[in-house]
Amino acid sequence: MTEDDIATASGLPVYTWRRRHGADFRARVPVLNPGERLRLYDAAQATAYIKGARIPASQAGGAAHPDDLLSDKEAGAVLGIDATTVRAYATTGYLPAGTERHGRTWWTRRSIAARRDSADQRHHNPGRQPGDPRNxxxxxxxxxRVTEVAALLLLGQVNTAEIAERYQVGQRTAQRLLAAARARPES
Incomplete structure (x- = not known):
């Protein structure tokens, strides 16, 4: 559950719930995904807090369930790829589109594990491979023209304006041709 869900279950607007109960709740109920922007809490613990009952031990540390919802970072960790690649795969259809909740996209552990275990391992073979002719x-x-300019240099002094006029090119191209001709070893 998110804090919005907990506030709704408490019958309070989220801002009022955060002001009145937020600090005490966060002190008593541990967050399931530390370091994430959207804080998630165990539903059984949050419900017990709302009812004023004893808060049970978290089930989050137990075995992973196939229907667990994973964020893009968590899905990327399972597949061994970056979170941006997970989102790109979902856009292109390589992964399922996921479920939209709380303004974020979530994927089931089952669908991510199926992609990881499938025969098409696109995420394990990124980029061009050794031996690819494109490498x-x-x-x-x-x-x-460089050979011709070098011959002109041997005959006498030639400048960029003459080269530009002769080959109908701009000043910068004429300068490059002259520099390349001067850099050539004399034959």
Whole structure:
């Protein structure tokens, strides 16, 4: 249960419940998901607190139930992937869409375990693999104009304006051609 659910069960608006009972409740009932923005509490413990009865021991530490709802972080931990990947998989249909509760999406432990144990292990094989031809560096392209500019340099002094005029290129391209020709080893 969330604090909103507990306040509703108490018959109070959530702000009034937090002001009157929130601190005492948090001191007596442990949160199930520490560090998460949306705090969740054991329903049996929260109900006992509301009724004023003795608070039972938490069942959260017990065995995982297949119908437990997992957040994107928890589902990612089960699958061994990042939470953003879990959300992306749900968007693309690789995972079920999940259940919307309290403004967040939740997945059942059963559906996440089924994805983890399935034959299609997309999440275990990310990115390009070794030997993929797309991994090769791009081939160096040789510009034939560099050879011509190098020959012009051997004949005499040539500047970027003449190169720009001769090849109908901009000043920056002419500068690059001249620099590449000067960097070439003399043959």
């Amino acid at each position: 090769r560096a791009p081939r160096h392209r040789h510009d034939p």
